[in-house]
Amino acid sequence: MIISRRTLLGAVVPVTAATGLVAGTGAAAGAVGREEGAAALRTTADGDYDGSDLWLRYVPVGDPGLLRKYRESVTAVIVENAGRKKVHRHTPNLSMAPGSTEKLVQTTLEAARDELVRGLGGLLDRAVPVKTDPGDKPSDGAVIVGTRDSSRIVRQHISADDLTSVGDDGYLIRSFFRGTQGFTVIAGNTEVGALYGTFAFLRRLQTHKSITRLDISESPRVRHRHLNNWETVRLYAGNNASGTGGLNGENGTIFNFTGTGESAGRNLPVILDRYIVAARAMASVGMNGITINLVNADNVYLTPEYIAQEAALADALRPYGIKLALSINYTAPTDPRFAPDTLTNEQLDPHGEEFRGWWNRRARLLQASIPDFTGFTVKANSEGQPGPQDFGDDHGDGANAIAAAVAPLGMKIYWRTFVYNADVDEDRLKRAYLEFGYINDERQPDGTRGRFLDNVFLQTKNGPLDFQAREPIHPMFGRMEHTNQALELQITQEYTGQDEMLCYLGPMWEEALKTDTYARDERGRLLDKRLMGHIVDGTAQGHSDTAIVGVANLGNADNLTGHHFSQANLFAFGRQSWDWTLDSADIAADWVRMTWSNRKNVVGTIVKMMMGSWEALVSYQTPFGMAHQFRSSDHYGPNPAERLARDDWSPVYYNKADSIGLGYDRSSTGSDFTAQYFPTLAARYGDIDTVPENLLMWFHHVRWDRRMRSGRIFWDELVYRYQMGVQYVTWMRLTWDSLQPSIDARRFSEVKTKLTIHEADAGDWRDTCVNYWKEFSGRDNPADNGPLSIKIVVGGRTIGAFDPSASSYRITLPAGASPKITKVIPADRATRYEILSQADDVPGQAIVRVAKEDFFGPIVKDYVFVIERAHP
Numbered sequence: 001m002i003i004s005r006r007t008l009l010g011a012v013v014p015v016t017a018a019t020g021l022v023a024g025t026g027a028a029a030g031a032v033g034r035e036e037g038a039a040a041l042r043t044t045a046d047g048d049y050d051g052s053d054l055w056l057r058y059v060p061v062g063d064p065g066l067l068r069k070y071r072e073s074v075t076a077v078i079v080e081n082a083g084r085k086k087v088h089r090h091t092p093n094l095s096m097a098p099g100s101t102e103k104l105v106q107t108t109l110e111a112a113r114d115e116l117v118r119g120l121g122g123l124l125d126r127a128v129p130v131k132t133d134p135g136d137k138p139s140d141g142a143v144i145v146g147t148r149d150s151s152r153i154v155r156q157h158i159s160a161d162d163l164t165s166v167g168d169d170g171y172l173i174r175s176f177f178r179g180t181q182g183f184t185v186i187a188g189n190t191e192v193g194a195l196y197g198t199f200a201f202l203r204r205l206q207t208h209k210s211i212t213r214l215d216i217s218e219s220p221r222v223r224h225r226h227l228n229n230w231e232t233v234r235l236y237a238g239n240n241a242s243g244t245g246g247l248n249g250e251n252g253t254i255f256n257f258t259g260t261g262e263s264a265g266r267n268l269p270v271i272l273d274r275y276i277v278a279a280r281a282m283a284s285v286g287m288n289g290i291t292i293n294l295v296n297a298d299n300v301y302l303t304p305e306y307i308a309q310e311a312a313l314a315d316a317l318r319p320y321g322i323k324l325a326l327s328i329n330y331t332a333p334t335d336p337r338f339a340p341d342t343l344t345n346e347q348l349d350p351h352g353e354e355f356r357g358w359w360n361r362r363a364r365l366l367q368a369s370i371p372d373f374t375g376f377t378v379k380a381n382s383e384g385q386p387g388p389q390d391f392g393d394d395h396g397d398g399a400n401a402i403a404a405a406v407a408p409l410g411m412k413i414y415w416r417t418f419v420y421n422a423d424v425d426e427d428r429l430k431r432a433y434l435e436f437g438y439i440n441d442e443r444q445p446d447g448t449r450g451r452f453l454d455n456v457f458l459q460t461k462n463g464p465l466d467f468q469a470r471e472p473i474h475p476m477f478g479r480m481e482h483t484n485q486a487l488e489l490q491i492t493q494e495y496t497g498q499d500e501m502l503c504y505l506g507p508m509w510e511e512a513l514k515t516d517t518y519a520r521d522e523r524g525r526l527l528d529k530r531l532m533g534h535i536v537d538g539t540a541q542g543h544s545d546t547a548i549v550g551v552a553n554l555g556n557a558d559n560l561t562g563h564h565f566s567q568a569n570l571f572a573f574g575r576q577s578w579d580w581t582l583d584s585a586d587i588a589a590d591w592v593r594m595t596w597s598n599r600k601n602v603v604g605t606i607v608k609m610m611m612g613s614w615e616a617l618v619s620y621q622t623p624f625g626m627a628h629q630f631r632s633s634d635h636y637g638p639n640p641a642e643r644l645a646r647d648d649w650s651p652v653y654y655n656k657a658d659s660i661g662l663g664y665d666r667s668s669t670g671s672d673f674t675a676q677y678f679p680t681l682a683a684r685y686g687d688i689d690t691v692p693e694n695l696l697m698w699f700h701h702v703r704w705d706r707r708m709r710s711g712r713i714f715w716d717e718l719v720y721r722y723q724m725g726v727q728y729v730t731w732m733r734l735t736w737d738s739l740q741p742s743i744d745a746r747r748f749s750e751v752k753t754k755l756t757i758h759e760a761d762a763g764d765w766r767d768t769c770v771n772y773w774k775e776f777s778g779r780d781n782p783a784d785n786g787p788l789s790i791k792i793v794v795g796g797r798t799i800g801a802f803d804p805s806a807s808s809y810r811i812t813l814p815a816g817a818s819p820k821i822t823k824v825i826p827a828d829r830a831t832r833y834e835i836l837s838q839a840d841d842v843p844g845q846a847i848v849r850v851a852k853e854d855f856f857g858p859i860v861k862d863y864v865f866v867i868e869r870a871h872p
Helices: 034-045 064-073 108-123 152-157 160-164 191-206 261-266 273-284 304-320 353-369 395-409 428-441 506-513 532-537 566-578 584-595 600-621 651-655 679-686 693-699 714-738 745-777
Strands: 076-078 142-146 171-178 181-187 215-218 224-229 289-291 323-328 375-378 412-416 456-461 484-490 547-552 790-794 797-799 809-813 821-826 832-837 844-854 857-869
Touching: 076 108, 108 142, 108 191, 108 273, 108 304, 142 152, 142 191, 152 181, 171 191, 181 191, 191 215, 191 273, 191 584, 224 566, 273 304, 273 566, 304 323, 304 353, 353 395, 375 395, 395 412, 395 428, 395 456, 456 547, 484 532, 506 532, 506 566, 506 584, 506 600, 547 566, 566 584, 584 600, 600 714, 600 745, 600 857, 679 693, 714 745, 714 857, 790 844, 790 857, 821 832, 821 844
Parallel strands: 076 142, 142 181, 224 289, 224 547, 289 323, 323 375, 375 412, 412 456, 456 484, 484 547, 809 857
Antiparallel strands: 171 181, 171 215, 790 797, 790 821, 832 844, 844 857
């Protein structure tokens, strides 16, 4: 039986005692080492903590030896001239809301100084003095932050040549010694760079790394590292019970523009604590921009009333190096709200002065209040949004028109390539490249190629469809060599569990960024640097202006992200957009240490949960390259049979289920989508024998009886993969329970509730999809050859053929037969089992737990046997 997520809130799945079969549980995992006991006690004592500090909580270091070393190394903070270089502030009545705990700062160095005071005070469990006059030389244990311009000490110890390589956003962190003592210098070419270095230094203490003998030099690989905030659409972090909206007159999103009732006085220009927390968190991982409204843009954000509120928000975020942008509607000039400065449809000529002049005037109005306003994001001719094609023009015409209008103001246009006009091609995946590729290839009068202007970014999703849990890389990466291209990732989990499922997305993004595009130059030679990350950071094809954009959905929930573990995805996006070569497991470990605990067993256990969670979700939702099997109402639950008015929104369009098999043929014998990739990938993806099995159904219609690399037929492997995904979630739920002594009470309980819902909904995905595929395959679920399949010996009989998808199994015994299970026979020798309970009598119940470490992590299945007597 599958229990709906709507009725399961607060329920507990019935089954069981923790056992050593569950990784991360048992006595060893539950023990608290003496050196870690203080931290554990401090963590569990704060049982009401709500997650509102994200990963910037700064819990005191619990290891006495490490705490002593940190205290010896850090005795003072020195930030010279912290208040000298004030950032622009447009709003005279800017203020924090009454009762706020955060505060407004007017310089970036003030933000760095205050973060050090807050962070070191928390981590060292004592106040660290701030020295404004360091004298002739810094004291032992001083942490000095600044630029060569702001700080005499920085000038003395860090040369201009030292800083040349780190650029505007980079930083140096260096230790200097006098005998056995010394001091630390954190320096940047800019105050923002120094702020990033400050957070990097604090992160070392948060994660219990050494802070002595440091010689760190870092700079971002990508220049523009932005969030696109989608407001109320795909909002999973609102503060109401279901996580889809707001209470108290707010609409649920992070920024208040139109709060009513008791929240009417909390609208901008009033600044709320959560705005500053979000700004600090973004800066801590190097994000430097945010587009604050949905891509299906409301023109109200271009009105003077809203611009005044946006200016206030920009004022509050500016000290943290975060600049604002807006999403716009292509036909905004026709909106009567802008009268008398409005245009007619006939005046929306992208080559005409009227259209370009209107956008220039509107951009100047924004720049007058927000001098560092960065530009516009545009969704055009997609999903009902107007664009140049409505007037006989193409994307190049439209993008260049607005780009030319704002170029004199130093602004950029992020033009989304999420287009899929059905008239272009029958296969939705082919349409974007067909609409944009020819503009990139177009030869210009000066002999160069590519029509898009230099201040245009084509903003392209990592895969060719729509933020599915696993997609092949988008073929446009590498093919648009004459055009600036921004990678778009989705942080808010529209198709990856929303606010209910624990799904860490770092491994998914790592897989995409480290995929070889096999891109070639104009002479057909393979590029030396050709991973998708190299395309994005510009090193592959010589692009100096680069961007990564993350679709976020910060809300007004206490923890800002809806699910405590969704914070990890925001953290990972920042770290990977700064440096895409980082290992997602290392990022996860840092986040766990900063967010939950530094205890080794807690870190190891939670990181293991996170690292398999994405592959598990793929397995119980869309294994082997299946795509878009979501019900249309909310993009959360399954509905593989759904047919909609538009084919390419329908699950059946993607699954192509029939009596022969499953999947969409995009090889040369089908839609030939594979031809859009460079030749090496085109050949690999186009051949069913060489395509990676995890992308199999993206490119091929697979026969039910096809032999897979495991030796099983496709049908059996498909069903087992669905089951394994659920079995991993079972392991996560049991493992989280084992961590209760080490996790503060409120967050432990909230995650426990989410995992209970998660497990039930994963089972719903498995059962709904497998039962639908059965209608076409004509086959029963395989039973005796799965990763966790077993047979049991009871009453002298060997009984098997247990469908691992079932929640319980009925066993009938003849009169006089013992109900005790005397033997368990796993199908896989690597499987471990434990009999958790036996039936004392008949009728009775026995439970056998079976576990195995599989390719994406541990999987667990509890076999519940209901034992009865056979009727005479």
